[in-house]
Amino acid sequence: MRAVIVTEEGDPEHMTIGEAPTPSPGANEVQVQVHATALNRADTFQRRGHYPPPEGASNILGLEMAGIIEEVGEGVIDWHEGDRVFALLAGGGYAEYTVVHKDLLMAVPPSLSLEEAAAIPEVFLTAYQSLHWLGGVQGGHEVLIHAGASGVGTAAIQLTNDAGAHPYVTASAPKHDVCRALGAEATIDYESEDFADRINALTDGDGVDLLIDFIGAPYFHQNVASLAKDGRIIQLATLGGSTVERMDLRDLMAKRAQLLASTLRDRSLAYKVQLTQDFAANVLPGFVDGQFQPVIDSTYDWNRVADAHRRMENNENAGKIVLKVVS
Known part of the structure; x- marks a missing residue:
């Protein structure tokens, strides 16, 4: 698959679209074709070598994503190929595919685009x-x-x-x-x-x-x-x-x-599952009726990931910067 590769720790220009192994879903996991991800400060710190991913997490940047389920692993019965989903990640969002534990997934409300949904989780x-x-x-x-x-x-x-x-x-x-x-x-x-x-x-x-x-x-x-x-x-x-x-x-x-x-990225799976399910029950319905909204500053094609990172590091954004992976 294609993914954003950090060729050298440091400035944004050291990121490029390259090749990485395509992850396969294990038991209780799904593989998602990523349509959009979004920037977080943690991405800029990791790019500079100051914020390594937790043990076992993908070393590809990206702490959230929205996309379409491509494949489900053993034990997954509530999610199906073709479902629109979004989720918090410990890493791996800046890529064409990622794998996510089934209990971290949330269904994208019908009223939201995948780009809008990608701006929500983290x-x-x-x-x-x-x-x-x-x-x-x-x-x-x-x-x-x-x-x-x-x-x-x-x-x-x-x-x-x-x-x-x-x-x-x-x-x-x-x-x-x-x-x-x-x-x-x-x-x-x-x-x-x-x-x-x-x-x-x-x-x-x-x-x-x-x-x-x-x-x-x-x-x-x-x-x-x-x-x-x-x-x-x-x-x-x-x-x-x-x-x-x-x-x-x-x-x-x-x-x-x-x-x-507090931090969130290195929390246990059980903690993240409980937080996600609590949020899905109490807040997610508000995105359906318009009570809540993702605030998007700008959307970049992921080929312009360096420009997106510069915008964040220059403190120019108000709201989320989204990367569109699938054109």
């Missing part, structure tokens, strides 16, 4: 895990979402609204309209505003109940200052750095704060 499952499984979001909660125009950010805004909570976001000013259109109640320009001061004003000094962060060390002290009593920080990445200077644990204790760090 970001919506991450946002759902962060808000509900880790954050315990409830109606009336006030929630600060950093990188509000990112894929996870745009998903988190929608899920926060659905929970009856109040989403506030940080984003660069040109991306504020996207966030407000999705339901963000306040947008904060991280380049020109102190978000802790804005949160203090927005909440009458009470702070937010839940905070989702991807930046890490540079935001840590402001994050703690933005929290309400018994608030929770969900740490999903450290894009800005991982070492916090002069941290005083008493700042956390004064807020009775909880700091929860």
Whole structure:
């Protein structure tokens, strides 16, 4: 099969369409012809040699896909050749074919294209895990979402609204309209505003109940200052750095704060299956009636994968960047 091959760790131009072994489905697996995949920050880190795949996972880039089932393995009775499906992957999305455990598959809603479906799994499952499984979001909660125009950010805004909570976001000013259109109640320009001061004003000094962060060390002290009593920080990445200077644990204790760090890619199969099935039962129907929507910034033919990666690394996108594999 054809797949995106990283010929040398480093810049985007070191990716090319090449040949790779076609994976065959084992017991309880299906082989899917990939029609579309989508970019995630993890792809850019793996390309540079900083984020290797978990043991046993494909070393081909790509953490999500949508496509058509080509073949089912032994023990698969609920899925059939020709079904339109999408799923979270530990790797292997940037390819013509991938294999997926049957319990990680979700049926693509009839109203969505395969390109739209490919923009859902990684970001919506991450946002759902962060808000509900880790954050315990409830109606009336006030929630600060950093990188509000990112894929996870745009998903988190929608899920926060659905929970009856109040989403506030940080984003660069040109991306504020996207966030407000999705339901963000306040947008904060991280380049020109102190978000802790804005949160203090927005909440009458009470702070937010839940905070989702991807930046890490540079935001840590402001994050703690933005929290309400018994608030929770969900740490999903450290894009800005991982070492916090002069941290005083008493700042956390004064807020009775909880700091929860999480990844999704290296979770167990059982965990991912449970998360997928919980999401499919509680959120997926909302894509059928239009309550939720994948937010797509741009779509590239996969022959232009280097251009797509440059767009992400230049922080030009608002929402997901999709790669179309099947023309």
